[in-house]
Amino acid sequence: MSKNRGRLLQGNEAIVLGALAAGCNFYAGYPITPSSEIMELMSRELPLRDDMFIQMEDEIASLGACIGASLAGRKSMTATSGPGFSLMQENLGYACMAEVPVVVVNVMRMGPSTGMATNVAQGDVQQARWGTHGDHPAIVLCPATVPECFELIVTAFNHSERFRTPVILLMDEMVAHTREKVMLPDPGDVEIIDRRRPTVPPDWYVPYKTDGSLIPNLADLGQGYRYHVTGMTHDERGFPTRRADEAGPFYTRLFAKISRQFGYIEQVKEFQVEDAEIVVITYGCTARSALAAVRLARENGIKLGLLQLLSIWPFPRRAVTHALTDRKAAIVAELNLGQLRREVLRVNGGRTTVLGLNKMDGTMITPEEILNRLREAK
Amino acid sequence: MSQQENRSILYDWLRHDKKFPHVWCPGCGLGILLASTVRAFVESGLTKDDVVLVSGIGCSGRLPVYVDVGSVHTTHGRALTFATGIKLARPHLNVIAVMGDGDAMAIGGNHLIHAARRNLDLCAIIVNNSTYGMTGGQYSPTTPIGSKAATAFYGHIEPGFDTSSLCAAAGAAFVARTTVYHVNQMDKLLVQAMAKRGFSVVEVLSPCYTNFGRQNRMGSHLEMMKQFKASGVVVDRWEKMTESERAGRFPIGVLVDRDLPGYLDAYKGMCETAKRLRAEGKI
Numbered sequence: 001m002s003k004n005r006g007r008l009l010q011g012n013e014a015i016v017l018g019a020l021a022a023g024c025n026f027y028a029g030y031p032i033t034p035s036s037e038i039m040e041l042m043s044r045e046l047p048l049r050d051d052m053f054i055q056m057e058d059e060i061a062s063l064g065a066c067i068g069a070s071l072a073g074r075k076s077m078t079a080t081s082g083p084g085f086s087l088m089q090e091n092l093g094y095a096c097m098a099e100v101p102v103v104v105v106n107v108m109r110m111g112p113s114t115g116m117a118t119n120v121a122q123g124d125v126q127q128a129r130w131g132t133h134g135d136h137p138a139i140v141l142c143p144a145t146v147p148e149c150f151e152l153i154v155t156a157f158n159h160s161e162r163f164r165t166p167v168i169l170l171m172d173e174m175v176a177h178t179r180e181k182v183m184l185p186d187p188g189d190v191e192i193i194d195r196r197r198p199t200v201p202p203d204w205y206v207p208y209k210t211d212g213s214l215i216p217n218l219a220d221l222g223q224g225y226r227y228h229v230t231g232m233t234h235d236e237r238g239f240p241t242r243r244a245d246e247a248g249p250f251y252t253r254l255f256a257k258i259s260r261q262f263g264y265i266e267q268v269k270e271f272q273v274e275d276a277e278i279v280v281i282t283y284g285c286t287a288r289s290a291l292a293a294v295r296l297a298r299e300n301g302i303k304l305g306l307l308q309l310l311s312i313w314p315f316p317r318r319a320v321t322h323a324l325t326d327r328k329a330a331i332v333a334e335l336n337l338g339q340l341r342r343e344v345l346r347v348n349g350g351r352t353t354v355l356g357l358n359k360m361d362g363t364m365i366t367p368e369e370i371l372n373r374l375r376e377a378k
Numbered sequence: 379m380s381q382q383e384n385r386s387i388l389y390d391w392l393r394h395d396k397k398f399p400h401v402w403c404p405g406c407g408l409g410i411l412l413a414s415t416v417r418a419f420v421e422s423g424l425t426k427d428d429v430v431l432v433s434g435i436g437c438s439g440r441l442p443v444y445v446d447v448g449s450v451h452t453t454h455g456r457a458l459t460f461a462t463g464i465k466l467a468r469p470h471l472n473v474i475a476v477m478g479d480g481d482a483m484a485i486g487g488n489h490l491i492h493a494a495r496r497n498l499d500l501c502a503i504i505v506n507n508s509t510y511g512m513t514g515g516q517y518s519p520t521t522p523i524g525s526k527a528a529t530a531f532y533g534h535i536e537p538g539f540d541t542s543s544l545c546a547a548a549g550a551a552f553v554a555r556t557t558v559y560h561v562n563q564m565d566k567l568l569v570q571a572m573a574k575r576g577f578s579v580v581e582v583l584s585p586c587y588t589n590f591g592r593q594n595r596m597g598s599h600l601e602m603m604k605q606f607k608a609s610g611v612v613v614d615r616w617e618k619m620t621e622s623e624r625a626g627r628f629p630i631g632v633l634v635d636r637d638l639p640g641y642l643d644a645y646k647g648m649c650e651t652a653k654r655l656r657a658e659g660k661i
Contacts, residue, residue, distance in 0.1 A: 026467060044661070047652040052466045052645070057492040061459040064452065064489075068432075068463025071450060072471070076463070094453050221430050221448040221464060222471045228396075228443050230451035239396055239443060240451075 005184040011149045011176040012037035015105055016045060018150035019077055021190045022157035025051040026076035028065035030058055030084060033117045034173040035107035038079040059084035063091040066102050071229060073220030075157060079105035082124060093132030094231045095166040099216055101195055103156045108172045110362050119362030120173040122284055122335040128168045129313045137258040139265060140168045140313040144287040146180035152310060158193040159265060163258055164215050170312065174285035174364060198225055209236045214257035267310040268319040272298065276305025278377055279323040281344055282333040283309040286365050290333055293370035304374065315343045324351045329377040333357040333365050391416040393446045401440050405599025407558030407584030411505060412441055414561060418568035430473050432461040434481035436512045438505040441476045455486030458493045461500050469642050472572060479506040483519040483539050494548035494577050498641040501571045502579045504541055507586035515589030526593040541581045546634045551576030553634040557583040557606040560630060570632065576640050
């Protein structure tokens with residue numbers, strides 16, 4: 001890493017710089033607080049590179065344009081917040097189904113509905129997983145710091161390209177608007193993964209036929225490989241099918257291409273978990289308070305640890321199991337009424353006592369509140 | 379074009395690995411449009427790799443799957459949003475969106491007017507059959523007032539949209555209307571629309587006997603075609619007609635053809651401005 005690449009950046013700005021470093025060359029969006037800075041900065045940066053930026057008429061159109069551009073070979077992304085994210089759900093399902101790489105940033109704000117548009121919340125954890133209709137796989141990443149915004153948006157693009165699936169970057173208002181120092185890597189130091197293109201001539205091409213990776217090598221539109229893309233359940237050639245013997249294997253593959261790689265996608269950070277008697281499990285801005293709480297607790301001789309989830313979906317089962325095993329208790333802290341706690345309870349299986357620390361008033365959970373909950377846990 | 383030529387063009391451009399017959403009912407106009415679209419590609423001198431056909435959901439949504447070009451069957455009402463992304467990503471492609479009246483005017487109405495306003499170089503074909511055919515004949519934004527529909531048992535109480543006028547008002551560079559009865563005109567209008575720089579719309583009136591004609595006792599699909607023949611009036615003649623002569627009829631042909639600044643040219647200009655400001659150290 002060269003010198004003088006340290007920059008004071010807002011989370012939203014780090015998202016843009018990270019996305020550009022990852023190769024993003026198409027952005028379509030619609031203004032919404034607290035994500036608008038991402039679109040504003042994109043509107044300045046992309047024309048400088050002869051790349052495409054467009055403000056669409058709504059969030060549905062934004063994701064539609066991103067999917068279209070991605071099918072034509074662009075690395076595309078959009079950013080939004082709660083209400084806009086709800087509008088994107090149908091096209092998000094389309095991207096899963098047609099296996100189109102696309103990155104969606106959702107800066108979480110207080111909801112439901114208009115809620116408190118400028119206040120922090122973490123209420124979209126389950127929407128990010130289950131928002132679109134029908135059963136489907138999901139990859140959702142969640143940064144807690146501005147440097148993590150940069151790193152995870154790069155990861156989001158890489159996962160989306162590699163697995164040919166939409167990837168959601170779940171931020172919250174606090175992380176989006178906090179300014180921190182970020183050491184920007186040299187362009188050559190950023191690992192970039194590009195989608196695989198066809199390796200056979202057009203005559204032999206079967207678009208949705210896969211090898212051992214279970215990931216199809218879809219061609220960019222207009223490159224001599226003519227095939228059909230549809231949101232309908234389709235066969236290997238991409239044509240709609242209602243045959244059970246084709247539909248079943250299709251859905252199995254759609255899940256397996258990602259579930260086989262859970263270990264590769266799982267991403268967590270542990271802070272003093274090894275000897276911890278109690279572990280806080282959290283993500284996003286709440287992880288910042290939890291880290292402060294760990295320091296305060298340790299100063300007072302309490303063995304508190306922190307498990308910060310950077311990938312929320314697929315749920316990092318192994319790391320969470322480790323954080324629950326041989327502990328007095330675990331506290332799941334989050335700015336909702338227990339959306340992630342359900343998952344922790346699911347993997348807990350009686351290992352330890354799982355407590356929730358939940359808040360929904362538009363403010364952050366403080367380190368003191370975590371310490372207070374700790375006293376109740378002991 | 380001889381019948382032989384027509385057949386050989388269709389044979390060349392339709393997908394051989396796609397199972398026929400197609401999904402449409404007997405008497406549907408979509409097959410006629412399918413063939414007309416293919417002839418227009420050939421007439422325009424396009425190759426299969428120059429074209430991307432995009433559609434939404436509904437009977438018209440199934441059209442692209444039969445044509446041996448890049449084809450994208452998107453979500454309901456969103457064909458133009460996907461088409462916008464494709465065109466911006468690869469401006470050299472000829473991107474054509476095929477939509478139904480419910481698709482383009484109801485659920486996708488917002489996208490339609492903004493695509494027309496933006497004037498990106500796309501061609502929109504709106505197949506207007508006055509009903510939601512695929513779902514069983516519910517009323518659409520173009521169902522005539524007083525008609526019966528699966529959701530208008532007592533007669534439809536809402537006035538319908540005039541699709542072409544709406545597109546013209548929203549700023550489209552080219553707007554034309556035709557019917558599947560007027561095949562030769564449809565061929566020519568599609569060629570013109572594909573060649574037009576800017577957002578072009580061709581509204582194609584098409585019969586849905588199964589789910590609109592039967593409910594409204596229109597006789598047969600043949601009777602509906604005869605109705606198109608009787609009520610479609612070419613623009614030149616339409617302009618000379620009196621108000622009473624116009625009753626129950628509609629103009630067909632080119633309704634709007636104007637040169638407007640295109641989106642892609644404007645975007646290119648913006649990129650140049652941005653780079654100049656950066657070079658001058660102003661940003």
